[in-house]
Amino acid sequence: MGSDRRSRWRGLVRVLGFLGLSCLLLATTAWALDEEFLWESFETETTWAVESARGPVKVERVEKNATEGPTALKLSYEPAARADFEIRREVRLDLSRMRRILMDVTVDTYDVQMAVAFRSTPAGRYFESPPVRLIPGPNKSVSFNLDLYHFNRFKNPIGEPLQGRDDVRRVSLVFFRDKLKSGEIHVDNVRIVGSPEAAWETFAPRIVTIHQSDFIVRAYEMLELRVDFQASFGDFYDPSEISLWASLRDPSGRTFDVPGFLARFEEPKDTAKKKERPVWLIRIAPRTVGKYEFTVTVKNRMGETVSELKNFTAVENKRSGGFVRLSPKHPRHFELDSGQVFYPLGHNVCWASDYDYYFKKLKDAGENFTRIWICPWNLPLEKKNKLGEYDFEEAAKLDAVLASAQKHGIYVMLVLQYHGMLNSSSWGESPYNEENGGPCMFASDYFTSREARRYTRRFLRYAAARWGAYSSLMCWELFNEVDLTDYYDPEDVVNWHREMGQYLKKVDGHSHLVTSSAIRAGFCEKLWPLVEMDFNTGHIYNEVLSEAVLREAIEASVYNKPFFVAECAGGIRPEDDQKDPKGVRLHAALWSSYMSPAAGSAMPWWWDTHIEPNDLYRHFAGLSAFAKEEDRRGRNFTAVRAMIEASGNRKLAVQGILDNAGGYLWVYDPSWTQKPEAPEGMTFDAGTIVNVTGLLDGTYVAETWATVGGRRRTSRRLTVHDGKLSVSLPAFSRDLAIKVKFEGASTPSVQSTAGWTPAKKPANE
Numbered sequence: 001m002g003s004d005r006r007s008r009w010r011g012l013v014r015v016l017g018f019l020g021l022s023c024l025l026l027a028t029t030a031w032a033l034d035e036e037f038l039w040e041s042f043e044t045e046t047t048w049a050v051e052s053a054r055g056p057v058k059v060e061r062v063e064k065n066a067t068e069g070p071t072a073l074k075l076s077y078e079p080a081a082r083a084d085f086e087i088r089r090e091v092r093l094d095l096s097r098m099r100r101i102l103m104d105v106t107v108d109t110y111d112v113q114m115a116v117a118f119r120s121t122p123a124g125r126y127f128e129s130p131p132v133r134l135i136p137g138p139n140k141s142v143s144f145n146l147d148l149y150h151f152n153r154f155k156n157p158i159g160e161p162l163q164g165r166d167d168v169r170r171v172s173l174v175f176f177r178d179k180l181k182s183g184e185i186h187v188d189n190v191r192i193v194g195s196p197e198a199a200w201e202t203f204a205p206r207i208v209t210i211h212q213s214d215f216i217v218r219a220y221e222m223l224e225l226r227v228d229f230q231a232s233f234g235d236f237y238d239p240s241e242i243s244l245w246a247s248l249r250d251p252s253g254r255t256f257d258v259p260g261f262l263a264r265f266e267e268p269k270d271t272a273k274k275k276e277r278p279v280w281l282i283r284i285a286p287r288t289v290g291k292y293e294f295t296v297t298v299k300n301r302m303g304e305t306v307s308e309l310k311n312f313t314a315v316e317n318k319r320s321g322g323f324v325r326l327s328p329k330h331p332r333h334f335e336l337d338s339g340q341v342f343y344p345l346g347h348n349v350c351w352a353s354d355y356d357y358y359f360k361k362l363k364d365a366g367e368n369f370t371r372i373w374i375c376p377w378n379l380p381l382e383k384k385n386k387l388g389e390y391d392f393e394e395a396a397k398l399d400a401v402l403a404s405a406q407k408h409g410i411y412v413m414l415v416l417q418y419h420g421m422l423n424s425s426s427w428g429e430s431p432y433n434e435e436n437g438g439p440c441m442f443a444s445d446y447f448t449s450r451e452a453r454r455y456t457r458r459f460l461r462y463a464a465a466r467w468g469a470y471s472s473l474m475c476w477e478l479f480n481e482v483d484l485t486d487y488y489d490p491e492d493v494v495n496w497h498r499e500m501g502q503y504l505k506k507v508d509g510h511s512h513l514v515t516s517s518a519i520r521a522g523f524c525e526k527l528w529p530l531v532e533m534d535f536n537t538g539h540i541y542n543e544v545l546s547e548a549v550l551r552e553a554i555e556a557s558v559y560n561k562p563f564f565v566a567e568c569a570g571g572i573r574p575e576d577d578q579k580d581p582k583g584v585r586l587h588a589a590l591w592s593s594y595m596s597p598a599a600g601s602a603m604p605w606w607w608d609t610h611i612e613p614n615d616l617y618r619h620f621a622g623l624s625a626f627a628k629e630e631d632r633r634g635r636n637f638t639a640v641r642a643m644i645e646a647s648g649n650r651k652l653a654v655q656g657i658l659d660n661a662g663g664y665l666w667v668y669d670p671s672w673t674q675k676p677e678a679p680e681g682m683t684f685d686a687g688t689i690v691n692v693t694g695l696l697d698g699t700y701v702a703e704t705w706a707t708v709g710g711r712r713r714t715s716r717r718l719t720v721h722d723g724k725l726s727v728s729l730p731a732f733s734r735d736l737a738i739k740v741k742f743e744g745a746s747t748p749s750v751q752s753t754a755g756w757t758p759a760k761k762p763a764n765e
Contacts, residue, residue: 036102040089040190041068044206044230048073048087051172055082055179065106065138068189072106075175075185083179086117088172096166098146098194105139106186109177116144117172120164127151127162131176146194204303205231205242210296212310218317219289220337220471225282227260229298229305236262236278237388237458243299246282248509251290251314258284258509260296261465264392283469285510286314287322287337324411324474324513326534330633332562333599334535341631344369344411344474344564344600345624349607351378355401358607359408365617366624366710369411371566371603372401373480375418376429381459387431387438388455390462398467406472413515413566415477416463422446422485444488447496457503464508475513476504477566481539482516483523494526501532517566528559535599537566545570545585545602546592546673550655553596554639564600565593570676574609583616584676588668590623591707591737595656595666596639618708625710626737635659647685660696661742666707668735683733690738692725698745702727705737717743 042061050057058076066072077085101116113131120127129144129151151162175185208228217223225246233242244260265276286292292314296307322337334342346369349358355372362370374381379398383389405412420426422443432438432452439451446452460476467473478500479485487493501514513534518524528536536556542548549565556563570576570585577585586604593602601623604611611617637657644667646652656665667690669682697720704713704727713730727738 036191036193038068038189039101039192042071042073042188043069043208047206048089048173051086051088053086054174055080055085057085057087057175059087062186065186066188067104067138067140072186072188075187076182077175077177077185078182079180081179084174084176086172086174088170091168091171093168093171094166095146095162095168095192095194098165098192100146100193101144101190102141102193103190104188105134105142107134107136107139107183108185109181109183110136111178111181112183112185113176114142115174115176117174118162118165118168119170119172120162121167121169124169125163127160128172128174131174141191205229205298205300205305207296207298207305207307210307210310212312215312217286217312217314218319219286219314220317220320220322221285222469223284223286223312225260225284225296227280227282227296227298229280231298231300232302233300235388237390237462239458239461241300244280244282244297246284246294246296248284248292248294250286250288250292252288256509258282258468259461259465259507261462263466264396283466285323285469285471286312287510289314289316320406320471323471323510325511326513326562327633331560332557332597333633334562335633341633342368342411343627343630343632344603345620345627346370346410346601347604347607347611347620348567350415351375352608356404359404359410361612361617362410362620363408365620366628367617367620368409368624369413369474369600369603370405371413371415371477373415373418374398375415375420376426382431384429384431385436387436388458390459395466402467402470402472406470410472411474412472413474413477414463414467415480416460417479417482419479419481419484422487424486427486443486444492446485447487447492453496453499456500460500460504461507464504464510464512468508468510468512473512475515475534476508477537478504478514478516480517481519482527483518483520490523490526494530497527497530498532501530505532528556528561533561535562535564537564539567540565540589540602541567541569541572541576541605543570543576543585544674546588546655546668549589549592549598549602550596550639550641553593553598557597562599564598565589565602567605568602569605569610574606577606577610580610580676581614582676583611583614583619584673586611586616587619587707587735588673590619591666591668591735592655594623594627595664597637597657622706622708622710626705626707626739630664630739632657635661635663637663640665644688644690646688650682650684652684652688654690656738658692658694658740660694662692662695662700662740665690665692665738665740666735667729667738672734684729684731686729686731688729690727690729692727692740693723695720695723695725695740696742696745697721697723699743700725701739701741701743703739703741704730704732705739706732707735707737 048059050059060074061071062074063071112134115129115131117128132142146162152160211226213224227244231242235241246258249255260280260282263279263281266279268277291311293309293311295309298305321340324334324336324342327333327335336342346362346367348371350371350373352358379394381390381394383391421430427433427443432440432446434441439449440446478497482493497516504514515533515535515537516527517537517539518527519539527533536559538552540548540552545568553563568589570580589602636659640656640658642654643651644654652667653670654665654667657663700718700720701715702718703715706713718725729736
């Protein structure tokens with residue numbers, strides 16, 4: 001059903017403050033005076049009690065004679081001293097504009113009558129309607145008028161009206177039968193008729209069913225719970241009004257919560273019913289192998305209900321390494337739950353019409369990472385004129401994007417806020433804009449407005465609930481280039497990041513990493529120290545990318561967090577890189593980032609105007625092959641740079657990271673990287689020497705690699721004495737990469753000066 005019906009749904013619920021998956025109130029906003037809606041269909045554990053002041057009766061839910069949903073309420077009675085009995089339910093109900101109450105009742109004898117009764121304020125007065133005689137078999141739509149002067153008729157000949165109708169605290173069903181007989185009565189499908197614009201009921205939640213998608217699930221893959229419940233609330237998306245979550249204990253005994261969310265509205269299976277049903281889900285991805293136990297909780301302003309203890313088992317997953325996390329022992333690096341090192345290598349694909357296409361291209365090139373924006377033209381989740389409501393169709397698209405990424409082995413950096421929404425670019429499209437019904441007169445108000453921050457927290461909770469279980473989600477990026485927004489005071493922005501970072505970490509049961517971004521160095525210095533930011537990123541648009549990438553990686557290393565360049569290009573306009581169709585600057589940014597303290601590769605920006613049309617994926621494939629199975633954790637690398645002599649009185653630049661046990665070097669022609677539009681770079685003859693000093697003495701393997709295509713050119717075992725290693729390069733053009741690997745110290749020995757060695761023992765021994 002389209003957005004019009006969902007809009008009517010939300011308008012109704014906000015007025016009524018009432019929802020039940022089996023007690024569903026559903027109609028258009030223009031209700032007729034005599035419209036009817038469902039109030040009770042007895043699908044949960046009964047909240048109806050037997051009134052002890054009257055006769056005895058047994059109450060239970062059964063499938064027999066159900067007319068709405070799978071179950072009805074069965075009342076079984078035996079011969080007793082009294083001819084009447086009563087069942088009651090405690091409520092808080094406004095019936096001031098209600099006309100009638102209807103229900104379906106099935107009886108098995110001729111001598112049964114029934115009445116409805118209410119206890120209301122003030123003073124808890126009791127009002128009972130005149131009885132209605134029932135006939136054997138089904139009695140459809142037994143009706144009781146609520147607006148006539150005939151309640152408590154036994155007190156006087158005329159009766160009296162139902163007083164306190166705007167605050168009814170108890171509803172009772174009263175039955176009269178032959179006290180000498182036994183029998184059964186079935187009640188179902190209780191409806192109220194009238195104008196429900198003033199009707200409401202508040203009650204603590206009642207869980208109907210919990211459907212578990214599986215009981216055995218691979219680690220890092222999704223288990224989905226569908227929770228059907230009844231509860232009263234006024235806003236589907238406000239966790240202060242209605243909140244759903246699972247509380248889990250993992251095999252190690254660690255406890256954590258995962259929030260639930262409203263996923264969609266769906267058509268009923270019974271086409272005769274015109275009501276859409278809300279679908280509430282909880283998504284869980286186990287991160288360790290073993291048995292998990294959990295309960296489900298639904299909470300509203302009246303209280304909460306907790307399910308019985310349930311469980312599932314997580315088994316080993318050989319196809320995935322799990323979620324990305326910070327390395328506990330090496331905090332400047334990333335790793336997966338499996339303990340495997342994770343070096344992000346990829347490029348931006350911030351918006352696209354076909355992510356499957358891009359993910360396949362990334363995978364084939366050896367990339368493992370990309371960056372995606374939520375913005376007005378890509379996955380616009382927040383509705384422009386309905387702040388606090390989310391577009392389910394766009395949300396489902398993001399579901400599919402993350403599922404596809406997971407299938408292709410691509411991790412996603414998800415950008416939650418686009419800077420243009422808070423400046424002249426797109427402020428007119430922002431749901432936070434006062435002109436669109438939001439709380440902010442100016443874009444700068446977004447960071448300080450209490451209402452704006454409240455709605456932002458709601459959005460973050462929804463995002464964590466809906467997409468947190470995708471292991472392909474590498475991290476949340478709170479803002480893209482937040483320093484380009486129309487903020488009033490930088491400290492407002494910093495404080496906003498503290499608040500939202502803390503909140504997102506609190507509600508994300510899957511503990512994804514959190515970061516944000518700015519483009520100006522001065523603003524980065526305000527964000528990078530924040531403990532709420534798990535790692536830092538930079539954005540660089542510069543003609544000489546190799547130098548700029550290295551410089552920023554070194555500057556960021558003082559914060560002892562992972563860092564990488566999340567956007568880079570030769571300029572801020574597409575044509576700045578279109579002049580470089582062979583991708584020289586892109587190539588230089590990739591290799592410079594690997595040969596730096598950065599924890600991931602630089603991420604080129606112009607995917608649709610540069611990388612894709614020029615098929616530059618070969619550059620990523622070359623670095624991917626070189627970096628495969630390399631583990632930079634635990635190494636005390638130092639960034640190094642040098643110029644060396646080459647044949648023909650020419651010079652080459654050397655950049656890399658080294659420690660006493662080796663490292664990685666990139667040798668390149670600097671004139672080629674600085675002027676990519678020039679003719680092909682020079683060719684260098686074999687025999688150029690790269691001297692590495694400060695190494696441990698012992699045996700090393702020195703490899704040279706082609707940077708495009710990722711082919712190993714040479715591999716030689718060399719012995720280091722006095723800390724110096726000399727690597728002779730093969731012939732190459734433009735650039736070459738080097739790996740220096742320590743294999744072990746030399747075998748200890750004592751130098752002989754008397755003509756024998758340990759292998760030639762003296763004859764007299």
